[in-house]
Amino acid sequence: MSSFRHAHAIPVMSKASAEKVGQIKHFVVDATTRKITSAQIDGNKKHGVMVSWDDIQAVGDDAVIVESDAVLRDAANETEERAARGELVMLDKRVLDDQGDELGLVQDVVFDPATGEIEAINVGREIVEGDRLLGVGSYAVVVQAFRAD
């Protein structure tokens, strides 16, 4: 188990050179698959600002491991470009349910470091299971309303 809050600013290390190639800034999430698709990297303008989830070999407590700095790239699609501009950051964003009620602000996002799957969104007074995620936009994170059935 890992979380966005915990992973924020941890170093991204190259397995080939044992050098730090940058640090984690944000994760880009695909709401349809409820998985992390890429990570935005700070501190390596030369090689680019994005790394695909598939190029991340390990997410540990103290570092994220990639093969080399060659996997760093520029934003490759509209979602990544918007993410690079900071529009799709989940942390501290308002959470709306599909009934139009605000649940609070995103305190943290818990994910499986092996698969990148979003397991839960901590909204403070409520933990929203990952499979209730509907969308991550510039205005809000949208989740299915809780149904007691």
Added chain:
Amino acid sequence: MARATDLIGLPVVTFAGEDIAEIKDVVYEPAQGGLVGFTLNKRGFFAGRLKLVLAMDAVHALGRDAVMVEDESALVDTREAPEAMTDASSERNVIGAAVITDGGKQLGTVTDVVVSLGTGAEAVGYELGGSAITAEHGRRPLFIPLPEQLAVSGEALMVPAEVEAFVRDDLSGFGAAVADFRARLHHESEPR
């Protein structure tokens, strides 16, 4: 439960988390007792009237903090919208109308429309002000459930006298009054 005017200014938000418009006004059709939809403003600093409208059947849910739609296709050009959306004569002329029971008693004048929230949101009642009844209640507004059918003119709404038994003075307990009122109307219309 909310007042229709509470919806004004709420963002219209897609499942993808984008705020694509905000509620400018609520279009209500008093003769059918229904919410028809919403006229819209743009969001942001350069907010102005949006030429698109949101029909009620394209709304996923009305909430306290947002009006939820599945995606941008919920907003349609005025020309493609239901006729009642653009018919100015039906727009909000219920506000200010006197509410009179078929027993001949005036309950007050309509100050707002009460709507239920969530998916399948609808108009469920009226907020009344300015009458002898509200004066008895310390001039606080009263809420009456909306009959399914009623006669309406530019000046008055005619409601069944039974409505009087379901007048409430706070919005939080009003949902139960609406349910009781509707159950009673249905019961009375059944053959004995």
